[in-house]
Amino acid sequence: MLLSELSGVGRDPAGGVTRFAWAAAELELRSWFATRAAALGLDVETDGNGNLWAWWGASLPGTAFVVGSHLDSVRSGGEFDGPLGVASAFAVVESLRASGWMPTRPLAIVAFADEEGGRFGLACLGSRLLTGAVAPSNALGLVDDSGTTLAEAMTAAGHDPARVGADPSRLAKIGAFVELHIEQGRMPLADAFTGERGLAGADRPVGVAREIWPHGRWRIDLAGVPDHAGTTALADRVDPVLAMAEGIVEVRRAASELGILATVGRVRVLPGAVNAIASSASLWVDARGQDPDRVRELVALVERRLGVAAALESWTDVTRFDAALTADVSAAVGGEVPSLPSGAGHDAGVLSLAGVPTAMLFVRNPTGVSHSPEEHAEESDALAGVAALTAVIRRMAS
Ligand SMILES: [Zn+2]
Numbered sequence: 001m002l003l004s005e006l007s008g009v010g011r012d013p014a015g016g017v018t019r020f021a022w023a024a025a026e027l028e029l030r031s032w033f034a035t036r037a038a039a040l041g042l043d044v045e046t047d048g049n050g051n052l053w054a055w056w057g058a059s060l061p062g063t064a065f066v067v068g069s070h071l072d073s074v075r076s077g078g079e080f081d082g083p084l085g086v087a088s089a090f091a092v093v094e095s096l097r098a099s100g101w102m103p104t105r106p107l108a109i110v111a112f113a114d115e116e117g118g119r120f121g122l123a124c125l126g127s128r129l130l131t132g133a134v135a136p137s138n139a140l141g142l143v144d145d146s147g148t149t150l151a152e153a154m155t156a157a158g159h160d161p162a163r164v165g166a167d168p169s170r171l172a173k174i175g176a177f178v179e180l181h182i183e184q185g186r187m188p189l190a191d192a193f194t195g196e197r198g199l200a201g202a203d204r205p206v207g208v209a210r211e212i213w214p215h216g217r218w219r220i221d222l223a224g225v226p227d228h229a230g231t232t233a234l235a236d237r238v239d240p241v242l243a244m245a246e247g248i249v250e251v252r253r254a255a256s257e258l259g260i261l262a263t264v265g266r267v268r269v270l271p272g273a274v275n276a277i278a279s280s281a282s283l284w285v286d287a288r289g290q291d292p293d294r295v296r297e298l299v300a301l302v303e304r305r306l307g308v309a310a311a312l313e314s315w316t317d318v319t320r321f322d323a324a325l326t327a328d329v330s331a332a333v334g335g336e337v338p339s340l341p342s343g344a345g346h347d348a349g350v351l352s353l354a355g356v357p358t359a360m361l362f363v364r365n366p367t368g369v370s371h372s373p374e375e376h377a378e379e380s381d382a383l384a385g386v387a388a389l390t391a392v393i394r395r396m397a398s
Helices: 024-039 083-099 125-131 150-156 168-173 198-202 240-258 292-306 323-333 347-353 379-396
Strands: 043-046 052-056 064-070 107-112 174-182 206-212 215-223 261-270 280-288 311-316 339-342 358-363
Touching (some): 024 107, 083 107, 083 174, 125 168, 125 347, 174 379, 240 261, 240 280, 240 292, 323 358, 347 358
Parallel strands (some): 064 107, 174 358
Antiparallel strands (some): 043 052, 215 311
């Protein structure tokens, strides 16, 4: 099976795999990448931001056609998110080489570094540093749970953090990027598949990405009056935890009303004592959906309900994948190919925002569950993904 040689790497006793950037399991996958590439006669390099590249015909004229994904995972994540795209690319090159096919433009397999942000908290770090979307000064000082900085983790893994930073000449060399990825969620479909959810609903092994939904993160701080839990009458309290709870319920109610996704996955209560009324409570809102106005409307509703302003921590506009490249990818796959929105961010989205023509292929995940040990693709669907990627490379790189 496509990924079976990796299945033991970073296996978590609690289930799933944990492969954080620059830690032992991920370094093992990096050496697997280098070994696999070398066995296929590809030229391997690590760029300044720690992204791995395997080149076929690097000296050919023209811009490169690039395929790949990432190798790192979230904590106790699935085996497919990331490695499926990289392993599929190697499988394609292996069969194309065996068939005697040769690219007429440079072809590269990439494994972007630290896509999940599972260790240092910032997603798509390898691609964002490459495109200049994140400055080295905002990345190298990020710390993991044990207080190790990104710079220290890179150094320990033998990568010089002084090399980190925007790489415009490498970016200019990428003529197009196609990322194959496990399907995540059971997203609403359009066109011939309207009314269906996900590739399972469409009864198709492979689909293409249409867009990445706009996505915002906000923090809401609520102030209280700290006091003794045993001596303060209920009527005299200013308890921010109650307001926080109301805010959480309002986020869910508004998301349902507006038809978008919104989540409170993190809260903070200070000082956090069992026997004290809190002095402050904070909640973080993650909201995304097809319509950016509705995403902002949700936050406005929550602000009105709580009577405080939310602080915007990040905003990413809708990322539309390249229509012409996506049409080429669909044509290469053949037949009626469902196009799905993505609620999750990807390196392909980062490259798209930097102006690289980009498309994505999704391989059916029957339940849609991801970032979980339950994440799954049937072998036959994974092979359909390989066949699709083969057709795309034959069409785009010769
Ligand atoms: Zn991924």
